[in-house]
Amino acid sequence: MSKLSTATPLKARDHARAQAGVLAETMPTLPASNATKLPSGVRSEDVVWEETIPSGGYASRVLKRGTRLRLTNVNSDACATLLIYNADRPFERLNVADTIKVQWNGYLGQGKLLLSDMGRSLMSITLDTCGQHDTFAGASNPKTNAAKYGDGANYTPHPNARERFLIALAKHGLGRSDVMPNINLFKSVRIEKDGGMTWVDNASKPGDVVELRADMNVLVVLANTPHVLDPRPMYTATPLRITAYRGEPAGPDDAIRNASPEAQRAFLNVDDYFLS
Amino acid sequence: MTVNDTSADAPPLHGVIVYDEIIPARAPWAHVVKAGQTLRIVDVEGNQAVDCIVFNAHDHAERYSAPDTMAAQKNIFLVTGSRLLSTEGNVLMTLTATNVAYHDTIGGACSPESNTLRYGHHTKHQHGCVDNFLNAGAWHGLGKRDMTSNINWFMNVPVERDGSLGIVDGISAPGKYVDLKAALDVLVVISNCPQINNPCNAFNPTAVRAIVAG
Numbered sequence: 001m002s003k004l005s006t007a008t009p010l011k012a013r014d015h016a017r018a019q020a021g022v023l024a025e026t027m028p029t030l031p032a033s034n035a036t037k038l039p040s041g042v043r044s045e046d047v048v049w050e051e052t053i054p055s056g057g058y059a060s061r062v063l064k065r066g067t068r069l070r071l072t073n074v075n076s077d078a079c080a081t082l083l084i085y086n087a088d089r090p091f092e093r094l095n096v097a098d099t100i101k102v103q104w105n106g107y108l109g110q111g112k113l114l115l116s117d118m119g120r121s122l123m124s125i126t127l128d129t130c131g132q133h134d135t136f137a138g139a140s141n142p143k144t145n146a147a148k149y150g151d152g153a154n155y156t157p158h159p160n161a162r163e164r165f166l167i168a169l170a171k172h173g174l175g176r177s178d179v180m181p182n183i184n185l186f187k188s189v190r191i192e193k194d195g196g197m198t199w200v201d202n203a204s205k206p207g208d209v210v211e212l213r214a215d216m217n218v219l220v221v222l223a224n225t226p227h228v229l230d231p232r233p234m235y236t237a238t239p240l241r242i243t244a245y246r247g248e249p250a251g252p253d254d255a256i257r258n259a260s261p262e263a264q265r266a267f268l269n270v271d272d273y274f275l276s
Numbered sequence: 277m278t279v280n281d282t283s284a285d286a287p288p289l290h291g292v293i294v295y296d297e298i299i300p301a302r303a304p305w306a307h308v309v310k311a312g313q314t315l316r317i318v319d320v321e322g323n324q325a326v327d328c329i330v331f332n333a334h335d336h337a338e339r340y341s342a343p344d345t346m347a348a349q350k351n352i353f354l355v356t357g358s359r360l361l362s363t364e365g366n367v368l369m370t371l372t373a374t375n376v377a378y379h380d381t382i383g384g385a386c387s388p389e390s391n392t393l394r395y396g397h398h399t400k401h402q403h404g405c406v407d408n409f410l411n412a413g414a415w416h417g418l419g420k421r422d423m424t425s426n427i428n429w430f431m432n433v434p435v436e437r438d439g440s441l442g443i444v445d446g447i448s449a450p451g452k453y454v455d456l457k458a459a460l461d462v463l464v465v466i467s468n469c470p471q472i473n474n475p476c477n478a479f480n481p482t483a484v485r486a487i488v489a490g
Contacts, residue, residue, distance in 0.1 A: 091420040097342075097384020100441060102393045106382070107439035117406070117423060119389030136352060136382065138343020143365035162363070176337035177421045179363060191435040195353035195378065197346065228347050265393045 026054035026239050035243060039070065042245050049244035053078075053224040055237035056157070058164035060172065060221040062087040063214045065274075066249040068126065071222075071242060073186045073208040078240035079227045080185035080210070081139055081161045083169075084114055084122045085219040090174055092118045096135050096181040102262050106191060108133040108183065111256050113266055114212070120273060121266040122218050124256045127211035132188035132203035139165065139182050140228040149235050158235045164223035172219055185210050187227035199229050215250060215270050286453045287373055289314060295488035299326075301481040302403050302470035304412035308333050309458040313490035314372065317466075318453045319430045321482040323446030325469040326429040327385045327405040329422075330360055330368045333461040336418060338362045342381040342425035352435065353378035354427060360456070363424075367459040374454040377447055380428040382435075385409060386471045395473045408467030416463055428469070429454050431476050443476045457490075 004015040028051035029035050035050035048067060052074070053059050063069060071080050086092035095117035100106045102115055110128040113121040139161035145152025152160045154167070165179050188203035224240040226232075250257045250267055257267040294313070298320075299305045309315045317326055332338035344361040346352050354360075355378050358371040371379075384390075387406035391399040406423060413422055430448040435441040456464075470481050 095384065095390075097382060097425065098387075098390045098393075100382065101384055101433075101443070102390060104442050105439040106435050106441050115390075115393070117387070117389070119387070119392050136343060137347040138341065141344070141363075141365045144347075176363070181341070181343045181425050191352060191439070193434075193437075195351045195435075197350045197352065228343075229350070262393045265396070269389070269392060 026052045026057065037241070038243065046246040047243065048246060049242060051242045053222060053240045053242065055235070055239070056159040056225055058168050058221070058223040059242065060168040060219065061244070062217065062219050063244060065214055065217050066247045067214045067244055068247045069123070069212045069214065069220060069242065069244045071185060071210045071212070071240060073130065073204045074206065074241050075238035076202070076204055076206045076208070077236050077238040078224055079187045079230075079237055080240055081182055081223040081225055082185060083165060083180070083182050083221040086116060086122065087217040087219040090172065090178065090219060092116050093178070093180055094122060094182070096183060100135050102266070103260070106135055108135060111259055113256070113263055114183070115266060119266065120269045121215040121263070123212040123214055124250070125210060126213045126256065127209060130186055130204045130208040130210060132200055134184040134187055134189045134227065136191065136197060137184065137189050137227065137229050139223070140225055144228050148233070159225060161223040161225040161228070164225060165221055168221045168223070184227055187230065189229055197229065199231055213247065213250065215267070216273070285375055286316070289316060289455075289487065289489035291490040293487060293489050295486065297486055299466065299468045299484050299486055301468060301483050303468050304408035305466040305468065305486065306412040306415055306463060307486065307488065308461060308463050309488055310461050310490075311458050313458050313488055315456045315458070315464060316453055316487040316489070317429055318451065318485040318487070319448045320450065320485050322450040322452065323430065323448050323478040324482045324484055325431040325471070325476040326484055327409070327467040327469050328427045328429060329409060329424060329465045331418070331422075331463040331465070332362060332368065333463045336416070336422060336463065338364050338366070339422070339424050340368060340427065342427070345381060352382050354381055360427070368462050369456040369458050372455045372457045376430060376452050376454065379454065380431040380433040381425070382441070383428050383431055383433040383443055385426050385467065386469065391473065399473060402472065403470035405467035405469050405471070408470070409465055412465050412467070418465070428476070443474045445475045446478060
C-alpha cells in the first residue's frame with residue numbers, strides 16, 4: 001500500500017481503504033461471533049466481546065449481568081489491571097478493602113467475590129487456573145514508571161496503568177475522582193508477617209485463565225501494563241486476551257453464592273437491588 | 277509555643293497550637309491542615325479506630341491512595357516515616373511520630389452496606405464510617421465518588437501466611453498518638469469509628485483528640 005499515492009483526496013481514500021483487512025495479534029474481533037478461540041461448550045453466537053490487548057494497552061466495556069468475562073494470559077506476562085463499576089450507577093464501584101475484609105482473606109482465587117462499596121457482588125471468579133493475584137499494590141502511575149523505565153507517560157513506550165484508566169474512564173463520562181484501588185490479575189504480591197510486600201516471580205504461566213461472572217451490569221476497565229512492583233528493568237507485558245460471552249446470573253443453588261454466609265448475603269443484596 | 281500534655285511519651289509539638297478539639301465518639305470531622313503544620317491524633321481512651329481520608333485541599337480529585345502508599349514502601353503497615361502518597365504519587369503527609377507499633381490501611385471503612393455482609397442485615401441501621409465520611413465530605417463539596425481508600429489509625433489488621441486477615445484486638449492504648457506533618461495543604465476527613473460489631477474500637481467507641489500545630 002505504500003506505493004499508492006496520497007496526493008489527492010480520492011487517492012488518499014484508496015490508500016486508506018487498502019489498509020483494511022490487516023490482521024494483528026492484538027485487535028478486536030468483529031463481529032464478536034467470528035471469535036475462534038472459544039472455551040469448550042461456548043457457542044460463537046453467544047460471544048459478545050473478543051479482543052486482545054497489547055503490552056501497555058487498555059480496553060473497557062459494559063457487560064450485562066450474567067456475562068462471563070474470560071481473561072487469558074496468552075504468554076505469561078499479561079497483567080490484568082482491573083477496575084469494575086456498576087454500569088447503571090457508576091458511583092457504585094469495586095471496593096478492594098471490602099472485598100478482602102468481608103471474605104477474611106487478601107488473596108483472590110476461584111470462588112471469590114469482587115465486592116462493591118454497596119455490599120454487593122459486582123463479579124465473581126468462576127474459574128482461575130493461576131491462583132496468584134494482587135489486591136494490595138494498585139496501579140502504576142507516570143512517576144513510578146518514569147522512575148523504573150526512564151519515562152512513563154502514555155505516549156511513550158512505557159504507558160502507566162493510572163493514565164490508561166483515566167482515558168478509558170473518560171469515554172464513560174468518568175474521571176479522576178472515579179479511580180479507586182484496583183486489583184491485578186496474573187501478577188502477585190505476598191504479605192509477610194511484618195507487613196512486607198514480596199513480589200512473586202512467575203506467578204502465572206502461558207495460557208492461564210481467569211473467568212469472571214458479572215453478577216450485576218458492570219463496566220470493566222482493563223489496562224495491560226507491568227505491575228507496579230515488577231522488579232524487572234525492562235517494561236514487560238505480553239498480550240491479554242479477552243473473551244466475553246452470554247451466561248446466566250447466579251441462581252439460588254449457585255456454589256459461589258452458597259460458599260459462605262457473607263457471599264449469601266452479598267447475593268441477597270444483589271437480588272434485592274434488581275427487584276425494584 | 278509547645279504542648280506536651282497529650283501523652284506521657286509524645287514529643288512536644290512545635291509552633292502555635294491552631295486547633296485543639298475533642299472528636300466525640302462516633303463523630304465525623306474535617307479540617308484543613310496547611311503545609312508544614314502537624315496534625316496529632318490522640319487515642320484518648322485507647323483502641324479507638326480513627327478512619328481517615330486525606331485530600332489535596334486545592335484539588336480534591338487528588339487524594340490519599342492506600343495502594344500507592346503501600347507499594348512505595350513495600351509494606352502494608354503505616355509506621356513512623358511512612359509517607360502518605362496521593363493517587364498522583366505525591367506526598368500528602370508524613371507520619372513523623374507514633375507510639376503505636378503500626379497502623380492499618382488495608383481494612384477500609386465500615387458502612388451500613390458492608391455491615392450487612394459482615395454481620396447480618398440487623399446491622400443496616402447502625403452508624404458507619406462511610407456515612408460519616410459522606411457527612412463530613414459534604415461540608416467540603418465531596419460526595420460518593422470521593423469515597424476512596426483510607427487509613428485506620430490505631431487499628432490492627434494482620435495478614436497471615438495464607439492470606440487470612442481481619443480486624444483483631446487492638447495494639448493501641450490510652451494516650452497513644454500519631455503525628456502527621458502536611459507536605460501540602462490537605463483536607464483531612466475523619467470518621468471516629470462507630471463500629472460496635474468487631475474489636476476495632478474494643479466494642480466501645482470513644483472520643484479522640486485532634487491537635488493542629490505549626
